[in-house]
Amino acid sequence: MKFTILYMTAFMLVILSFLLILQSRPSPEAIISGEWAEVSWKYEKINATDNLDFKNYDSEQVKNLLGKDLVIYEAEKWEFLPDGKLKLIGGETIRIADWRIKGRGHILQIRYLDGLQENYNIFHLKHRKMVLNFDADAKVRGIGQLTFTRI
Amino acid sequence: MLRKYSNSRTLKDNVKLGALTAFSAGMVNIASLMIFFSFSSNVTGHYTILASEIILGNYYQIAVVFGWIFLFFFGGFVSNMIVIHFNNKSKYLAHATPVAIEIICLLTVGFYGQYFYQDTLAETEILLSLMVFAMGLQNGLTASISNSAVKTTHLTGTTTDLGVLFAMFTKSKYRNNKELRGKALLLSTIASAYISGAVSAGFVYAHIGFRLFYIVSIFLVIVIFYDFYKISFRRYVSLHRFKKPVALKRELR
Numbered sequence: 200m201k202f203t204i205l206y207m208t209a210f211m212l213v214i215l216s217f218l219l220i221l222q223s224r225p226s227p228e229a230i231i232s233g234e235w236a237e238v239s240w241k242y243e244k245i246n247a248t249d250n251l252d253f254k255n256y257d258s259e260q261v262k263n264l265l266g267k268d269l270v271i272y273e274a275e276k277w278e279f280l281p282d283g284k285l286k287l288i289g290g291e292t293i294r295i296a297d298w299r300i301k302g303r304g305h306i307l308q309i310r311y312l313d314g315l316q317e318n319y320n321i322f323h324l325k326h327r328k329m330v331l332n333f334d335a336d337a338k339v340r341g342i343g344q345l346t347f348t349r350i
Numbered sequence: 351m352l353r354k355y356s357n358s359r360t361l362k363d364n365v366k367l368g369a370l371t372a373f374s375a376g377m378v379n380i381a382s383l384m385i386f387f388s389f390s391s392n393v394t395g396h397y398t399i400l401a402s403e404i405i406l407g408n409y410y411q412i413a414v415v416f417g418w419i420f421l422f423f424f425g426g427f428v429s430n431m432i433v434i435h436f437n438n439k440s441k442y443l444a445h446a447t448p449v450a451i452e453i454i455c456l457l458t459v460g461f462y463g464q465y466f467y468q469d470t471l472a473e474t475e476i477l478l479s480l481m482v483f484a485m486g487l488q489n490g491l492t493a494s495i496s497n498s499a500v501k502t503t504h505l506t507g508t509t510t511d512l513g514v515l516f517a518m519f520t521k522s523k524y525r526n527n528k529e530l531r532g533k534a535l536l537l538s539t540i541a542s543a544y545i546s547g548a549v550s551a552g553f554v555y556a557h558i559g560f561r562l563f564y565i566v567s568i569f570l571v572i573v574i575f576y577d578f579y580k581i582s583f584r585r586y587v588s589l590h591r592f593k594k595p596v597a598l599k600r601e602l603r
Contacts, residue, residue, distance in 0.1 A: 210424075213420055217420070220409055220410070223409075224409045224413070225410070226471055227410065227471065228470070228471050299469045299470075299471075300471045301386055301388075301471070301474055302386060302387035302474070303399070303403075303411045303414045303415055303475070304410060304411055305387070305411070
Protein backbone atom coordinates (compact mmCIF):
# COMPACT_ATOMS: atom_id res chain seq x y z
CA MET A 200 0.00 0.00 0.00
CA LYS A 201 2.81 2.34 0.96
CA PHE A 202 4.57 1.60 -2.32
CA THR A 203 1.39 2.05 -4.33
CA ILE A 204 0.92 5.53 -2.87
CA LEU A 205 4.59 6.32 -3.47
CA TYR A 206 4.40 5.17 -7.10
CA MET A 207 1.12 6.98 -7.74
CA THR A 208 2.49 10.21 -6.24
CA ALA A 209 5.70 9.99 -8.27
CA PHE A 210 3.82 9.37 -11.54
CA MET A 211 1.33 12.14 -10.83
CA LEU A 212 4.16 14.58 -10.07
CA VAL A 213 5.95 13.69 -13.32
CA ILE A 214 2.76 14.08 -15.37
CA LEU A 215 1.79 17.32 -13.63
CA SER A 216 5.20 18.94 -14.10
CA PHE A 217 5.17 17.82 -17.75
CA LEU A 218 1.73 19.41 -18.31
CA LEU A 219 2.72 22.52 -16.37
CA ILE A 220 5.76 23.14 -18.59
CA LEU A 221 3.69 22.53 -21.74
CA GLN A 222 1.02 24.98 -20.56
CA SER A 223 3.44 27.69 -19.49
CA ARG A 224 5.47 27.74 -22.71
CA PRO A 225 4.18 28.84 -26.12
CA SER A 226 4.26 26.08 -28.71
CA PRO A 227 6.49 26.51 -31.78
CA GLU A 228 3.29 26.95 -33.82
CA ALA A 229 2.40 30.02 -31.75
CA ILE A 230 5.90 31.48 -31.88
CA ILE A 231 6.29 31.12 -35.63
CA SER A 232 2.96 32.81 -36.44
CA GLY A 233 3.39 36.30 -37.88
CA GLU A 234 5.64 38.07 -40.36
CA TRP A 235 9.31 37.34 -40.80
CA ALA A 236 11.91 39.06 -42.96
CA GLU A 237 14.77 37.16 -44.55
CA VAL A 238 18.10 38.44 -43.18
CA SER A 239 20.77 36.13 -44.51
CA TRP A 240 21.67 32.95 -46.34
CA LYS A 241 24.81 31.04 -45.47
CA TYR A 242 26.43 27.65 -45.58
CA GLU A 243 26.35 26.06 -42.13
CA LYS A 244 28.42 23.09 -43.27
CA ILE A 245 29.85 21.96 -46.54
CA ASN A 246 31.27 18.83 -48.07
CA ALA A 247 35.03 19.40 -47.54
CA THR A 248 36.06 17.74 -50.81
CA ASP A 249 34.12 20.32 -52.83
CA ASN A 250 36.85 22.86 -52.06
CA LEU A 251 34.56 25.84 -51.79
CA ASP A 252 35.76 28.74 -49.70
CA PHE A 253 32.24 29.40 -48.52
CA LYS A 254 33.27 31.46 -45.48
CA ASN A 255 34.14 34.38 -47.77
CA TYR A 256 30.84 34.28 -49.63
CA ASP A 257 28.29 36.98 -48.89
CA SER A 258 24.63 36.24 -48.32
CA GLU A 259 23.59 37.03 -51.90
CA GLN A 260 26.23 34.70 -53.37
CA VAL A 261 25.14 31.87 -51.09
CA LYS A 262 21.49 32.52 -51.95
CA ASN A 263 22.28 32.28 -55.65
CA LEU A 264 24.24 29.07 -55.13
CA LEU A 265 21.85 27.39 -52.75
CA GLY A 266 18.43 28.72 -53.38
CA LYS A 267 17.85 28.69 -57.11
CA ASP A 268 16.16 25.29 -56.98
CA LEU A 269 14.03 26.22 -54.00
CA VAL A 270 10.58 27.78 -54.28
CA ILE A 271 11.41 30.19 -51.45
CA TYR A 272 14.23 31.72 -53.56
CA GLU A 273 12.28 34.82 -54.50
CA ALA A 274 10.63 35.35 -51.13
CA GLU A 275 11.95 38.11 -48.92
CA LYS A 276 9.11 38.10 -46.42
CA TRP A 277 7.39 35.08 -44.97
CA GLU A 278 4.00 35.46 -43.30
CA PHE A 279 2.81 32.49 -41.27
CA LEU A 280 -0.96 32.73 -40.86
CA PRO A 281 -2.69 30.91 -37.98
CA ASP A 282 -4.89 28.93 -40.40
CA GLY A 283 -1.85 27.03 -41.71
CA LYS A 284 -1.31 29.23 -44.78
CA LEU A 285 2.04 30.77 -45.61
CA LYS A 286 2.45 33.90 -47.72
CA LEU A 287 5.83 34.07 -49.48
CA ILE A 288 6.24 37.69 -50.50
CA GLY A 289 8.95 38.78 -52.93
CA GLY A 290 8.52 42.25 -54.45
CA GLU A 291 5.21 42.21 -56.29
CA THR A 292 4.87 38.44 -56.19
CA ILE A 293 2.93 36.64 -53.50
CA ARG A 294 2.97 32.89 -53.38
CA ILE A 295 0.66 30.91 -51.10
CA ALA A 296 1.60 27.61 -49.52
CA ASP A 297 0.61 25.48 -46.51
CA TRP A 298 2.84 25.27 -43.46
CA ARG A 299 2.99 22.64 -40.73
CA ILE A 300 5.32 22.00 -37.82
CA LYS A 301 6.27 18.40 -37.17
CA GLY A 302 8.24 16.23 -34.75
CA ARG A 303 8.93 17.88 -31.41
CA GLY A 304 8.54 21.23 -33.13
CA HIS A 305 11.81 20.97 -35.01
CA ILE A 306 10.61 20.48 -38.60
CA LEU A 307 8.91 23.14 -40.72
CA GLN A 308 7.10 21.55 -43.61
CA ILE A 309 6.02 23.74 -46.52
CA ARG A 310 3.61 22.32 -49.07
CA TYR A 311 3.01 24.21 -52.30
CA LEU A 312 -0.19 24.11 -54.29
CA ASP A 313 1.47 22.09 -57.07
CA GLY A 314 2.14 19.29 -54.57
CA LEU A 315 5.80 20.12 -54.05
CA GLN A 316 6.98 19.81 -50.46
CA GLU A 317 10.04 21.24 -48.71
CA ASN A 318 11.22 20.41 -45.17
CA TYR A 319 13.31 22.78 -43.07
CA ASN A 320 14.98 22.01 -39.79
CA ILE A 321 14.12 24.64 -37.18
CA PHE A 322 17.51 25.30 -35.66
CA HIS A 323 16.48 28.32 -33.60
CA LEU A 324 13.04 29.77 -32.94
CA LYS A 325 12.49 32.60 -30.51
CA HIS A 326 10.14 35.59 -30.67
CA ARG A 327 12.60 37.87 -32.50
CA LYS A 328 14.73 35.45 -34.50
CA MET A 329 14.29 32.28 -36.54
CA VAL A 330 17.01 30.14 -38.10
CA LEU A 331 16.18 27.36 -40.54
CA ASN A 332 18.59 24.72 -41.77
CA PHE A 333 18.12 22.68 -44.90
CA ASP A 334 20.00 20.05 -46.87
CA ALA A 335 21.64 21.60 -49.87
CA ASP A 336 22.70 19.56 -52.84
CA ALA A 337 22.62 22.15 -55.62
CA LYS A 338 26.18 22.54 -56.96
CA VAL A 339 27.72 21.89 -53.55
CA ARG A 340 26.55 19.40 -50.94
CA GLY A 341 26.12 20.78 -47.44
CA ILE A 342 23.73 22.37 -45.01
CA GLY A 343 22.28 25.75 -45.86
CA GLN A 344 21.11 28.18 -43.22
CA LEU A 345 18.43 30.84 -43.50
CA THR A 346 18.08 33.52 -40.83
CA PHE A 347 14.97 35.62 -40.27
CA THR A 348 13.97 38.44 -38.01
CA ARG A 349 10.42 39.27 -36.97
CA ILE A 350 8.85 42.28 -38.62
CA MET B 351 4.77 -17.56 -28.15
CA LEU B 352 3.06 -15.99 -25.15
CA ARG B 353 2.17 -18.90 -22.88
CA LYS B 354 5.62 -19.78 -21.65
CA TYR B 355 7.66 -17.73 -19.24
CA SER B 356 11.34 -17.14 -18.62
CA ASN B 357 13.51 -20.29 -18.74
CA SER B 358 10.67 -22.56 -19.84
CA ARG B 359 10.70 -20.84 -23.24
CA THR B 360 12.40 -22.61 -26.13
CA LEU B 361 14.53 -20.99 -28.81
CA LYS B 362 11.68 -21.58 -31.25
CA ASP B 363 9.25 -19.67 -28.99
CA ASN B 364 11.63 -16.73 -28.79
CA VAL B 365 12.38 -16.70 -32.53
CA LYS B 366 8.67 -16.63 -33.40
CA LEU B 367 7.89 -13.94 -30.84
CA GLY B 368 11.00 -11.94 -31.80
CA ALA B 369 10.30 -12.08 -35.53
CA LEU B 370 6.68 -10.96 -35.34
CA THR B 371 7.14 -8.23 -32.75
CA ALA B 372 10.33 -6.89 -34.36
CA PHE B 373 8.56 -6.75 -37.74
CA SER B 374 5.74 -4.73 -36.11
CA ALA B 375 8.20 -2.44 -34.30
CA GLY B 376 10.08 -1.77 -37.55
CA MET B 377 6.80 -0.83 -39.23
CA VAL B 378 5.73 1.48 -36.39
CA ASN B 379 9.11 3.18 -36.18
CA ILE B 380 9.36 3.97 -39.89
CA ALA B 381 5.73 5.14 -39.89
CA SER B 382 6.41 7.56 -37.03
CA LEU B 383 9.51 8.84 -38.78
CA MET B 384 7.71 9.38 -42.09
CA ILE B 385 4.55 10.91 -40.65
CA PHE B 386 5.80 12.72 -37.55
CA PHE B 387 9.55 13.13 -38.20
CA SER B 388 10.41 11.41 -34.94
CA PHE B 389 11.28 7.90 -33.79
CA SER B 390 8.85 5.95 -31.67
CA SER B 391 10.58 2.66 -30.89
CA ASN B 392 14.09 3.66 -29.85
CA VAL B 393 14.59 6.09 -27.01
CA THR B 394 18.39 6.39 -27.06
CA GLY B 395 18.06 9.13 -29.66
CA HIS B 396 15.43 10.86 -27.53
CA TYR B 397 17.85 10.96 -24.59
CA THR B 398 20.42 12.68 -26.82
CA ILE B 399 17.81 15.11 -28.13
CA LEU B 400 16.67 15.81 -24.55
CA ALA B 401 20.24 16.71 -23.61
CA SER B 402 20.62 19.00 -26.62
CA GLU B 403 17.28 20.73 -25.93
CA ILE B 404 18.34 21.27 -22.30
CA ILE B 405 21.56 22.89 -23.56
CA LEU B 406 19.57 25.13 -25.93
CA GLY B 407 17.03 25.98 -23.21
CA ASN B 408 13.99 25.00 -25.31
CA TYR B 409 11.61 24.23 -22.45
CA TYR B 410 8.66 23.25 -24.63
CA GLN B 411 10.76 20.68 -26.50
CA ILE B 412 12.32 19.46 -23.25
CA ALA B 413 8.83 18.72 -21.90
CA VAL B 414 7.74 16.96 -25.10
CA VAL B 415 10.83 14.76 -25.38
CA PHE B 416 10.82 14.01 -21.67
CA GLY B 417 7.15 13.04 -21.99
CA TRP B 418 8.00 10.54 -24.76
CA ILE B 419 10.84 9.00 -22.75
CA PHE B 420 8.56 8.76 -19.72
CA LEU B 421 5.85 7.06 -21.79
CA PHE B 422 8.31 4.45 -23.09
CA PHE B 423 9.34 3.80 -19.49
CA PHE B 424 5.68 3.71 -18.42
CA GLY B 425 4.88 1.20 -21.18
CA GLY B 426 7.54 -1.14 -19.85
CA PHE B 427 6.28 -0.54 -16.31
CA VAL B 428 2.65 -1.33 -17.16
CA SER B 429 3.65 -4.42 -19.14
CA ASN B 430 5.69 -5.90 -16.36
CA MET B 431 3.11 -4.96 -13.73
CA ILE B 432 0.51 -6.96 -15.62
CA VAL B 433 2.90 -9.88 -16.14
CA ILE B 434 4.09 -10.21 -12.55
CA HIS B 435 0.73 -9.60 -10.91
CA PHE B 436 -1.41 -11.83 -13.13
CA ASN B 437 1.07 -14.56 -14.04
CA ASN B 438 -0.14 -16.88 -11.29
CA LYS B 439 -3.77 -16.52 -12.42
CA SER B 440 -3.27 -17.08 -16.15
CA LYS B 441 0.08 -16.87 -17.92
CA TYR B 442 -1.53 -16.53 -21.31
CA LEU B 443 -3.85 -13.68 -20.30
CA ALA B 444 -1.10 -11.92 -18.36
CA HIS B 445 1.13 -12.01 -21.44
CA ALA B 446 -1.58 -11.26 -23.99
CA THR B 447 -3.03 -8.21 -22.19
CA PRO B 448 -0.08 -5.84 -22.89
CA VAL B 449 -0.23 -6.83 -26.57
CA ALA B 450 -3.97 -6.14 -26.56
CA ILE B 451 -3.38 -2.66 -25.06
CA GLU B 452 -0.68 -2.09 -27.68
CA ILE B 453 -3.14 -3.00 -30.43
CA ILE B 454 -5.70 -0.55 -29.00
CA CYS B 455 -3.07 2.24 -29.00
CA LEU B 456 -2.02 1.55 -32.60
CA LEU B 457 -5.60 1.20 -33.83
CA THR B 458 -6.39 4.56 -32.20
CA VAL B 459 -3.48 6.14 -34.09
CA GLY B 460 -4.63 4.56 -37.36
CA PHE B 461 -8.30 5.45 -36.91
CA TYR B 462 -7.64 9.02 -35.77
CA GLY B 463 -5.07 9.53 -38.50
CA GLN B 464 -7.39 8.24 -41.19
CA TYR B 465 -10.48 10.22 -40.21
CA PHE B 466 -9.58 13.21 -38.02
CA TYR B 467 -5.91 14.16 -38.41
CA GLN B 468 -5.47 17.89 -39.12
CA ASP B 469 -1.67 17.85 -39.22
CA THR B 470 -1.21 20.01 -36.13
CA LEU B 471 1.76 19.83 -33.78
CA ALA B 472 -0.43 18.91 -30.79
CA GLU B 473 -1.84 15.92 -32.70
CA THR B 474 1.68 14.89 -33.73
CA GLU B 475 2.81 14.94 -30.11
CA ILE B 476 -0.21 13.01 -28.81
CA LEU B 477 -0.25 10.36 -31.56
CA LEU B 478 3.48 9.87 -31.21
CA SER B 479 3.00 9.53 -27.45
CA LEU B 480 0.57 6.66 -28.05
CA MET B 481 3.07 4.97 -30.37
CA VAL B 482 5.95 5.40 -27.92
CA PHE B 483 3.80 3.98 -25.10
CA ALA B 484 2.82 1.04 -27.34
CA MET B 485 6.47 0.33 -28.12
CA GLY B 486 7.34 0.53 -24.41
CA LEU B 487 4.59 -2.00 -23.70
CA GLN B 488 5.89 -4.34 -26.39
CA ASN B 489 9.52 -4.11 -25.38
CA GLY B 490 8.67 -4.50 -21.71
CA LEU B 491 6.58 -7.58 -22.41
CA THR B 492 9.01 -9.41 -24.68
CA ALA B 493 11.95 -8.65 -22.39
CA SER B 494 10.00 -9.67 -19.31
CA ILE B 495 8.67 -13.03 -20.52
CA SER B 496 11.87 -14.07 -22.30
CA ASN B 497 14.30 -13.27 -19.50
CA SER B 498 15.58 -10.30 -21.55
CA ALA B 499 16.48 -12.57 -24.49
CA VAL B 500 13.98 -10.87 -26.79
CA LYS B 501 14.02 -7.09 -27.15
CA THR B 502 12.48 -6.00 -30.37
CA THR B 503 11.92 -2.27 -30.53
CA HIS B 504 15.51 -1.14 -30.89
CA LEU B 505 18.61 -2.82 -32.17
CA THR B 506 21.54 -1.27 -30.32
CA GLY B 507 21.92 -4.19 -27.91
CA THR B 508 21.08 -6.71 -30.63
CA THR B 509 23.76 -5.36 -32.96
CA THR B 510 26.33 -5.25 -30.14
CA ASP B 511 25.53 -8.84 -29.13
CA LEU B 512 25.74 -9.99 -32.75
CA GLY B 513 29.17 -8.34 -33.05
CA VAL B 514 30.31 -10.11 -29.88
CA LEU B 515 28.89 -13.46 -31.02
CA PHE B 516 30.43 -13.30 -34.47
CA ALA B 517 33.79 -12.50 -32.90
CA MET B 518 33.34 -15.55 -30.66
CA PHE B 519 32.55 -17.71 -33.68
CA THR B 520 36.11 -17.24 -34.91
CA LYS B 521 36.95 -19.95 -32.33
CA SER B 522 35.66 -23.45 -33.01
CA LYS B 523 34.66 -24.15 -29.39
CA TYR B 524 32.19 -21.28 -29.52
CA ARG B 525 31.15 -22.05 -33.09
CA ASN B 526 30.08 -25.51 -31.98
CA ASN B 527 28.22 -24.25 -28.95
CA LYS B 528 24.54 -24.87 -29.65
CA GLU B 529 23.34 -22.22 -27.22
CA LEU B 530 25.48 -19.48 -28.78
CA ARG B 531 24.40 -20.49 -32.28
CA GLY B 532 20.80 -20.33 -31.14
CA LYS B 533 21.35 -16.87 -29.70
CA ALA B 534 22.91 -15.70 -32.98
CA LEU B 535 19.93 -17.10 -34.87
CA LEU B 536 17.49 -15.29 -32.58
CA LEU B 537 19.30 -11.96 -32.80
CA SER B 538 19.74 -12.19 -36.59
CA THR B 539 16.04 -13.00 -36.95
CA ILE B 540 15.08 -9.97 -34.83
CA ALA B 541 17.37 -7.65 -36.83
CA SER B 542 16.15 -9.01 -40.20
CA ALA B 543 12.49 -8.86 -39.16
CA TYR B 544 12.88 -5.28 -37.94
CA ILE B 545 14.49 -4.06 -41.15
CA SER B 546 11.99 -6.02 -43.28
CA GLY B 547 9.10 -4.46 -41.36
CA ALA B 548 10.59 -0.98 -41.73
CA VAL B 549 11.29 -1.31 -45.47
CA SER B 550 7.91 -2.83 -46.31
CA ALA B 551 6.10 -0.21 -44.23
CA GLY B 552 8.04 2.53 -46.01
CA PHE B 553 6.77 1.31 -49.36
CA VAL B 554 3.24 0.56 -48.21
CA TYR B 555 2.75 3.86 -46.33
CA ALA B 556 2.95 5.85 -49.56
CA HIS B 557 -0.17 4.03 -50.80
CA ILE B 558 -2.28 3.44 -47.71
CA GLY B 559 -1.22 6.15 -45.25
CA PHE B 560 -2.53 5.74 -41.71
CA ARG B 561 -4.20 2.44 -42.59
CA LEU B 562 -0.71 0.99 -42.17
CA PHE B 563 -1.45 0.79 -38.45
CA TYR B 564 -4.24 -1.70 -39.12
CA ILE B 565 -1.69 -3.99 -40.79
CA VAL B 566 0.67 -3.67 -37.81
CA SER B 567 -2.25 -4.58 -35.56
CA ILE B 568 -2.94 -7.70 -37.64
CA PHE B 569 0.59 -8.93 -36.92
CA LEU B 570 0.06 -8.37 -33.22
CA VAL B 571 -3.32 -10.12 -33.36
CA ILE B 572 -1.46 -13.11 -34.85
CA VAL B 573 0.87 -13.03 -31.82
CA ILE B 574 -2.14 -13.18 -29.48
CA PHE B 575 -4.22 -15.71 -31.38
CA TYR B 576 -1.39 -18.09 -32.23
CA ASP B 577 -1.33 -19.33 -28.64
CA PHE B 578 -5.08 -19.02 -28.20
CA TYR B 579 -5.54 -21.27 -31.23
CA LYS B 580 -3.01 -23.77 -29.87
CA ILE B 581 -4.71 -23.85 -26.48
CA SER B 582 -8.16 -24.28 -28.03
CA PHE B 583 -6.87 -26.90 -30.47
CA ARG B 584 -5.22 -28.94 -27.71
CA ARG B 585 -8.35 -28.74 -25.64
CA TYR B 586 -10.44 -29.88 -28.59
CA VAL B 587 -8.09 -32.81 -29.27
CA SER B 588 -8.00 -33.88 -25.65
CA LEU B 589 -11.78 -33.65 -25.41
CA HIS B 590 -12.48 -35.71 -28.51
CA ARG B 591 -9.61 -38.15 -28.62
CA PHE B 592 -9.00 -39.13 -25.03
CA LYS B 593 -12.38 -38.27 -23.56
CA LYS B 594 -10.45 -36.86 -20.65
CA PRO B 595 -10.78 -33.12 -20.96
CA VAL B 596 -7.92 -31.04 -19.84
CA ALA B 597 -9.41 -28.07 -18.08
CA LEU B 598 -8.95 -24.92 -20.12
CA LYS B 599 -8.11 -23.12 -16.95
CA ARG B 600 -5.19 -25.48 -16.28
CA GLU B 601 -4.03 -25.29 -19.87
CA LEU B 602 -4.14 -21.53 -19.85
CA ARG B 603 -1.84 -21.52 -16.85
